[in-house]
Amino acid sequence: MRLSKSWIIASKDFKIFFKKKNIIYSILVVPLIISFLFPALIEFELGKNGGNGIPAAELPILLPAFTFFYLILAGMVPTTIASYSLVGEKVEKSLEPLLATPTTDSEILLGKGIAAFIPPIGAILGGATIFMILMDVVTHGTLGYYFFPNWNAAIVLFLMVPLAIIMSVEWNVIVSARVSDVRVAQQIGILLMLPFAGIYVAGELDLIQLGITSNLLIIAGILLVVDLLLLYVARATFRREEILTKWK
């Protein structure tokens, strides 16, 4: 497989995305809102009762839960870009000429994957950085130390979030093979955030301890296994003959 071919395809997609403001907004808006909203909420709550709104002991439990929101975003944010990248090409009928070029199915799939991976990971990590800085500013007075960065946040942001984005992209490849409308693809694609929301709720209900590093690593391991399974299905779906004769 030649990465240069995949990069050419991804670069072309980036060029198209930058011309579509709705795609840019859909990637940036939610991570940015969350990044500013959560620190603002904590600041507001901390200020209650003469600065004792949230006990210092509760903050180390609360803050990792906020970090987990970025995992939910990882299941959601790539949907717009991935569905446009694949269903959009299907609607514009631009896949056939591309398939007639000397590129392999894997190179095209990887190119599409890179195009759908880089903007969301950039937006989510960028948003998370703002979140962590602001949260440290807000909570330092109460905690007496900077809560972020820490290992658990690193596992969520640098291991689980990329795995979740990859899963979302693969899921969208599979969905794209079966629908021919970008909006329908997005609606089905976004369902992938539900398992991540479920993990978050399970954490809130104390069914899973999300602040324990080993638990996070187990979840990351499960994500990796699911990624590999979905990769197998996506790879089987993204074949020239399938695309030209069976994709609806």
Added chain:
Amino acid sequence: MVIDAENLTKKFGNLTAVEDLTFHVDGGEVFGFLGPNGAGKTTTVRMLCCLISKTSGTARIADYEVGKDADSLKIRKIIGLVPDNVGLYDDLTAYDNLDFYGKIYDRTEAQRKENIERFLKMLGLWEKRDVAAGTFSKGMKQKLAIARALIHDPEVLFLDEPTVNLDPESSKTVRDFILELKKEKKTIFLNTHNLDEAQRICDRIAILNTKLMAIGTPEALETSVQGRKSVIRLVEVTDAILNALQKLSLKNLTRDGNTLTIDVVDPDKENPSILDTIFRAGGHVQSVTVLGSTLEDAYLKLVREAK
């Protein structure tokens, strides 16, 4: 020989899309593929371009074997395809559409610039190079798609219905461009419904309806189906004339008043003896007209027979 197909067959489940196609296309030839909707024209092109697999038979493009994994990329490197749906990136400019494909075909920046300028100028789109392809008319899009297929100077160009849905002026521009490419000795495989287009552009034509019905030059196809007819108008058709003509063992002689219609294979050779016979029988000829069957006659007859 640039394209060589032997018993090429494609089945989708129980449906046979293409059956036992055997033909070849020489270098520099414009080869037309005529057939009704669902005849298997697009399926054939897709097989030859290594986009879909063949069920059986063999096909070669240049020195490479269609269907052999190791050769698929090599084949796609030396062909250019204009599919029936142009499939441009509407949000990219004309220049960026071509530049992307130039990069995919590993052309250097200098080569890309040169070819993009050359083809956009040839097709009258150079002034629109920085305009998004989505704003183009159908004709302009079709021309841009042809330029895209040529960006890497392919050995063989596959055109799938390049003038369908185009207005007459755009169709003519596209046809003229294909004729320009023909002058440059580019090998072109042209799928079309348009008989007039096929007749004007193609060196040879294959008529397809799942199976190959006929193949040959446009002139040969015209005469192969119905031959020609000599229509002779006389002052008066007498029994003596009819008796004399019947002795010539003519294929099909019909009379309508004072007009005789006779099937002939080669009018230049047969008409003199027919006229001589008429004169000897005392006939006075007013006019002689040779009617030839058209490519349309040949096409319709073959397609109807296949049904």
